[in-house]
Amino acid sequence: MRIAVLKFGGTSVANEMKRNHAVQRIGEALEEGYRxxxxxxxxxxxxxxxATDTLLSLVREVAPDLPLREQDMLMACGEIISTVVLTACLRRAGIQAVSLTGWQAGVITTEQFGDARIQRVDGERIRRALEQNRVAVIAGFQGTSENGEIATLGRGGSDTTAVAIGAALAAEVVDIFTDVKGVYTVDPHLVSDARVLPSVTYREVCQLAQEGAKVIHPRAVEIAMKNNQAVRVRSTDHPDKGTLICAPQHHAGDDAGCDRLITGIAHMAPITQIKVDTTQWPDPALTGQTVFQAMAEAAISVDFINVHPTAVIFTVADEITAKATQVLEELGLCPEVRQGCAKVAVVGIHMTGVPGVMAQIVLALNREKVPILQSADSYTTIWCLIPVRDLTVALNALHRQFCLS
Structure with missing residues (x-):
């Protein structure tokens, strides 16, 4: 039995026209011989x-401290409504379908309410529906614990649901349908000649997603990579095949059949850079430990960390700048705070060991007079922190420099 999993995001089922497009994509998969x-x-x-945030607003004004368990029960309703509505659309089109909640579909999770992990998928009920020639329409983003508690999977959880179900039922492909045509070389809203990549490796797309390219959730990619599950990112509105996410040995390279040094560029903005002068602390060697312990105890996530003998530098989301600053000042520190920054990530699995990549980045940004406030690198990624006012100029300059159009 050839199985295809088709996942439709919120914008892909938001209105009647979008749902009709979704029904069309489902019909095409059925015509290709898939269950x-x-x-x-x-x-x-x-x-x-x-929408999930709309549902939450019903109770947050009444009880701002409502436990996550109760919030999960409410949030799960959005996907259930969507499941039944799309099932109705399919039946109207003459396609037999059955709607299932996450727990009816056998998605078993931890009890980490609001951010649960999928432990396993019991696909027996889904398989029975497919054997009866019915489309199984499943509510994403949710499951149930071994104790029967409803739990949601956090933002991007429907991607995770789709890939986990695909792996459990040995699906030939998992298609993630969204409002873009695939994974782009860079944000097409900011760079006019951005193009859709025909294929990208698990590691690259995971890095791009973690750095702000909102095409698929990194957790879903990790499950796909672990199970060698083929995944495509496609547009609900167009029949194009989109971008294939695969292992390096199946990676098609660029349109000319050769591998590019750089695959794509992602960004996160706005963020805040915080710099702490460690010489103002009685024991400079312990300043970093004290700073990061305080951030952890305040539940503040830090990123882009550089530790030097005389300074500790990191970034936080703009909206928690005041909280982070207060924590540091309570320690007796005087942080240097720079808001309005952007983190740009240049990603490519083939840059490892290749000299001159950073030189090209610096050349491209210097040419446009874009200052680099901070930088770091790994085997597949080079990051630069820049002023957010220069973001569009920087993305276009780097896209040209690495010939990604």
């Missing part, structure tokens, strides 16, 4: 009535 599993997100985004 089809569909995973859906909640319809639309806030303030649309059934």
């Amino acid at each position: 089809v599993i569909v995973v859906v997100s909640a319809m639309g985004r806030k303030p649309e009535p059934y």
Whole structure:
């Protein structure tokens, strides 16, 4: 039995026209001979009535400290509504379908409410539906614990649901349908000649996603990589095959059949750079330990960390700048704070061991007079912190420098 899993995000089922496009994509998969599993997100985004954030707003004004267990019960409703509505659309089109909640579909999770992990998928009920020639329409983003507690999987959880179900049922492919045509070389809203990549490796797309390219959740990619599961990112509105996410040995390279040094560029903005002069602390060697312990105890996530003999530098999201600054000042430190920054990540698995990549980045940014405030690198990625006002100029300059158009 050839199985395909098709996941539709919130924007892909937000209105009647979008849902009709989704039905068309499902029909195409059936015509290709697949037994089809569909995973859906909640319809639309806030303030649309059934979006997850809209549902949460119903109780947050009443009880801002409502336990996560109760919030999960409410948040799970958005995907269930979406599941039933899309099932109705399929039946109207003459396609037999059955709607299933996450727990009816056998998705077993931990009890980490709001950010649960999938422990296993019991796919027996899904398989029975497929054997009866019915499309199984499953609510993403949710499951149940061994104790029967409803739990949600956190942001991007429907991607994770789709890939986990695909792996459990040995699906031939998992298609992630969204409002873009695939994985782009760079944000097409900021760079006019950005192009869709025909294929990208698990590691590259995971890095791009972690650095702000919102095409697929990194956790879903990790599951796909572990199970060698083929995944495609596609547009609901177009029949194009989109971008194939695969192992390096199946990576097609660029359109000319050769591998590019750089695959893509991602960014995160706005963020804040915080610099602490360690010489103002009685024992400079312990300053970093004290700073990061204080951040952890305040539940502040830090990123882009550089530790020097005389300074500790890191970034935080702009919206928690005040909280982070207060924590440091309470320690008796005087942090240097720079808001309005952007983190740019240049990603490519073939840069490892190749000299001159950083030189090209510096050349491209210097040419446009874009200052580099901070930098770091790994085997597959080079990061630069720049002023957010220069973000569009920087992305275009780097895209040209590495001939990604």
